[in-house]
Amino acid sequence: MANMSMTKHPMPEQDPQVRSGNFQEVALGYTREIAMEEAARCLHCKNAPCVSGCPVNVPIPDFIEALKTGDAEKAYGIIRSQNALPAICGRVCPQETQCESKCVRGIKGEPVGIGRLERYAADTAMASGSAGQAKPADTGRKAAVIGSGPAGLTCAGELAKAGWRVTIYEALHTAGGVLVYGIPEFRLPKALVRREIDTLRAMGVEIITNAVAGKAFTVDELLAEGYEAVFIGSGAGLPNFQKIPGESLCGVYSANEFLTRLNLMKAYTFPEHDTPIKIGSRVAVIGGGNVAMDAARCAKRLGAEVSIVYRRSEAEMPARKEEVHHAREEGIEFRMLTAPTAILGDENGFVKSMSCIRMELGEPDERGRRRPVPVAGSEYELPVETVIVAIGNSPNPLIKKTTPDLPTEKWGGIQADENGRTGKKNVYAGGDAVTGAATVILAMGAGKKAAAAILADHP
Amino acid sequence: MYPIIQKRVLNETVTLMKISAPMVARKAKPGQFIIFRIDEEGERVPLTIAGTDPEEGSVTIIFQKVGYTTEKLDTLEEGDALLDFVGPLGEPSHTEGIRRAAVIGGGLGVAIAYPQAKALHDAGAEVDLIVGFRNEHLIILEEELRAACTNLIIMTDDGSNGHKGFVTQALQAQIEAGREYDAVIAIGPLPMMKAVSEMTRPLGIKTIVSMNPIMIDGTGMCGGCRLTVGGETKFACVDGPDFDGHLVDFDEAMARGRMFRPEEAEARKKHLCRLTGEAR
Numbered sequence: 104m105a106n107m108s109m110t111k112h113p114m115p116e117q118d119p120q121v122r123s124g125n126f127q128e129v130a131l132g133y134t135r136e137i138a139m140e141e142a143a144r145c146l147h148c149k150n151a152p153c154v155s156g157c158p159v160n161v162p163i164p165d166f167i168e169a170l171k172t173g174d175a176e177k178a179y180g181i182i183r184s185q186n187a188l189p190a191i192c193g194r195v196c197p198q199e200t201q202c203e204s205k206c207v208r209g210i211k212g213e214p215v216g217i218g219r220l221e222r223y224a225a226d227t228a229m230a231s232g233s234a235g236q237a238k239p240a241d242t243g244r245k246a247a248v249i250g251s252g253p254a255g256l257t258c259a260g261e262l263a264k265a266g267w268r269v270t271i272y273e274a275l276h277t278a279g280g281v282l283v284y285g286i287p288e289f290r291l292p293k294a295l296v297r298r299e300i301d302t303l304r305a306m307g308v309e310i311i312t313n314a315v316a317g318k319a320f321t322v323d324e325l326l327a328e329g330y331e332a333v334f335i336g337s338g339a340g341l342p343n344f345q346k347i348p349g350e351s352l353c354g355v356y357s358a359n360e361f362l363t364r365l366n367l368m369k370a371y372t373f374p375e376h377d378t379p380i381k382i383g384s385r386v387a388v389i390g391g392g393n394v395a396m397d398a399a400r401c402a403k404r405l406g407a408e409v410s411i412v413y414r415r416s417e418a419e420m421p422a423r424k425e426e427v428h429h430a431r432e433e434g435i436e437f438r439m440l441t442a443p444t445a446i447l448g449d450e451n452g453f454v455k456s457m458s459c460i461r462m463e464l465g466e467p468d469e470r471g472r473r474r475p476v477p478v479a480g481s482e483y484e485l486p487v488e489t490v491i492v493a494i495g496n497s498p499n500p501l502i503k504k505t506t507p508d509l510p511t512e513k514w515g516g517i518q519a520d521e522n523g524r525t526g527k528k529n530v531y532a533g534g535d536a537v538t539g540a541a542t543v544i545l546a547m548g549a550g551k552k553a554a555a556a557i558l559a560d561h562p
Numbered sequence: 563m564y565p566i567i568q569k570r571v572l573n574e575t576v577t578l579m580k581i582s583a584p585m586v587a588r589k590a591k592p593g594q595f596i597i598f599r600i601d602e603e604g605e606r607v608p609l610t611i612a613g614t615d616p617e618e619g620s621v622t623i624i625f626q627k628v629g630y631t632t633e634k635l636d637t638l639e640e641g642d643a644l645l646d647f648v649g650p651l652g653e654p655s656h657t658e659g660i661r662r663a664a665v666i667g668g669g670l671g672v673a674i675a676y677p678q679a680k681a682l683h684d685a686g687a688e689v690d691l692i693v694g695f696r697n698e699h700l701i702i703l704e705e706e707l708r709a710a711c712t713n714l715i716i717m718t719d720d721g722s723n724g725h726k727g728f729v730t731q732a733l734q735a736q737i738e739a740g741r742e743y744d745a746v747i748a749i750g751p752l753p754m755m756k757a758v759s760e761m762t763r764p765l766g767i768k769t770i771v772s773m774n775p776i777m778i779d780g781t782g783m784c785g786g787c788r789l790t791v792g793g794e795t796k797f798a799c800v801d802g803p804d805f806d807g808h809l810v811d812f813d814e815a816m817a818r819g820r821m822f823r824p825e826e827a828e829a830r831k832k833h834l835c836r837l838t839g840e841a842r
Binding site: 274275276284312313314315318319320338339340341342344346350351352353354356357359360363364367368369373374375376377378379380381451452499500501 | 585586588589599603604605606630631645646647648649650651778779781782783784785786788789790795797800811814817818820821822825826828829
């Protein structure tokens, strides 16, 4: 008998007052009892509309069916058949616009908590140590993957499952890409990312760190070395700035730098770890996306008063509702319809304030979002010591520069069709390097499709 | 891991190390840099490459003990290893077509000026190599320097080697004596590179400087190494580290370099006891 509750079981969370002072995970996860109760809300629809909302086609009703009897390991196996990184997806996928947006239960009430159940299954199975994947039969085929973020890991996992020998080349000293340098510990514990990556290693995937594509080697050299296919999942690149005065002052970070210092280099433990971070007592974060929320919540945990400054209204913010909600709960101030016009420094070149102007929404732009227009005479000064710019990235130039016959878009992204095939033979690409900044799961979907294309093209 | 295969103390604060890093050695060219990390808690520190031996698979770095990480690096010996060593990063120096050059090195910058001078000299260019140190005890690599140029001028701030003055004064003297240069290449502390650029600007001599700002990944991701060059934002890691000295906003670069001074001092103080085993 289905559980006909109109709402999903709330996620147990650390108290906002407590968590805004630590970097431990905010969401604590369902217990077995809660998971079984929530699983019972699933109607197991024959046509499974939820699956059509999943970029990697997880058989959602089937894994939830296993959870109805509390069988996390069976559920995990079902998810793993389609998704290489379940514990990560259960945490950072925007389920509300994907699987859960298609859930029949969502028509009259809240959809089934698919993401939370996925997380429960993965965490439980991985904790019991049964998450290991048998090493598939070796076919002797070789592929190289550039970048060990979500796109690269997924592509590597799919190819390894098919018995290919896969080598991942990672530029940083730790594998995981944005999962380790970008997404904070309190949203995605790094130990968990390591475990997911260890699972891939156990399947035979080799990861070479400190290897920068376009510098230490080129795509053509990989092909010449005998890799039958090369997948490029090099992610997003150089941070964008607003081009307002004062962006070079001490105390202005790109979100990439701020988050990398904290997440990859563990600057929040300074001086235990050697990488420093400087934050001051008041911080402004410019932008309205998930990265802006992550940066703001990190700054809060370092003890600062934090304002998010966004030029449109909350309705236009691209961040997930859940992230906005969490940020607000933690005491982050939202200054909507506000645009920075200049960052002002003291006599030593450190930030002392940011000039802002209020905006109002005018006519819709070409993408249908109402364009913000400055309100004359509404300028004011916001006293801050740190400004974090979280307004997106431009593609990394290194691979483009050294692979002249790889077609790229005018804005610098790599051209690839919906299956990840680029204009260069045996070269595939996916994730932010192709689409510009997007989500973990879209990158995973792209990695998965590219792996399928590689297998189809190399029978 | 990246083993240290040779260590040579050049003076009381400057040390040379040859690191086994075949992937870097295979591709590195003058002007490029590496990033190293000593251990799991370590920070990522960029250093310009001072030399490579592709056959041996080694990369030479020369560093000055200026902060916690370089102090710690200096405690490592031959046979020890670095946890991470990535490169080559940045664009190689573009020195094609330069027939007559003044290569200027200040302090630790001498270590980087050396391979530049050598590459130019090996390519048949006439090279005046002008290097500066605080005093004669700090002079490094004299033999190597002499072999890498047409004309070596060593200046000391205190005149203890008999040539008192700054590298800019020596360059000025050379130019006044009638030397003509296709390019001046200046590598060293920001105030030195700024002074050289200011000197050559009115003379219209092309001047190349090598920037070494704060950076983390070094691959075009963090944006920490941004500089203003000719009014545009440039990233030292992917657009540089070499730039036209007449276009670089040195004052801004100097201010940005001060960002983490207090934290660096804190780290150094906190860790000194760990390094030396003494209470301070």
